[in-house]
Amino acid sequence: MRPLIYDAAQVDAHLAGEPLPALPADPHPDDLLTDAEAGAIAGITASTVRADAVTGLIDRGTERHGRRWWTRSAAEARAGREAQYKGRTAGAKDLAPRIARTDPRVREVAATIAAAEAGTAKSVTAAELAEQYGVSTRTAERLMAKAGEARRKES
Structure with missing residues (x-):
C-alpha cells in the first residue's frame, strides 16, 4: 500500500484553518513516484529502476517514510535512454551449447551398485x-x- 504524501500547501492551509487550495491538475516534474510508478513511466521494470539507481543510470532517489522515491522528471529522463544490457538475441549462435558434465563419482557409484x-x-x-x-x-x-x-538410461 502506498503511504499518503500530502501537499505542503494543503497541510499549511488546514493547520491555519483556511480553505484548502486545489491540487495541481497536471503531473509535476517533482512528483515523487515509487519504483513501479517510475518504471511504468520509463518503460522499464521496478527492479531495473532500483538497479539503475545503484549503477548511476538514474538518480538514487530520496528516502521518505522508510521507502525510496524517484521524481517524475528522473523517470521521464530515463525513458529516453536505451537499456545498457540487452541480453542475448534469440537464436544467437555465437556460443556453443553447454556440455553437461557428469560428476565422476556418479559413474563410480553406478559401478558399485x-x-x-x-x-x-x-x-x-x-x-x-x-x-x-x-x-x-x-x-x-x-x-x-x-x-x-x-x-536406467544405459539399459
Whole structure:
C-alpha cells in the first residue's frame, strides 16, 4: 500500500484553518513516484529502476517514510535512454551449447551398485558413500539417485 504524501500547501492551509487550495491538475516534474510508478513511466521494470539507481543510470532517489522515491522528471529522463544490457538475441549462435558434465563419482557409484546387484560386491548405503567421498548424507543420496538414472538410461 502506498503511504499518503500530502501537499505542503494543503497541510499549511488546514493547520491555519483556511480553505484548502486545489491540487495541481497536471503531473509535476517533482512528483515523487515509487519504483513501479517510475518504471511504468520509463518503460522499464521496478527492479531495473532500483538497479539503475545503484549503477548511476538514474538518480538514487530520496528516502521518505522508510521507502525510496524517484521524481517524475528522473523517470521521464530515463525513458529516453536505451537499456545498457540487452541480453542475448534469440537464436544467437555465437556460443556453443553447454556440455553437461557428469560428476565422476556418479559413474563410480553406478559401478558399485551394478557390482552389488551382480553379487560381486556388497551393497552400499548413503552413509557409507558420504564417508567415502567426504560429503553429506543428502549429497550421497543424490549421487545414488543420479547413478540409478544413468544406469536406467544405459539399459
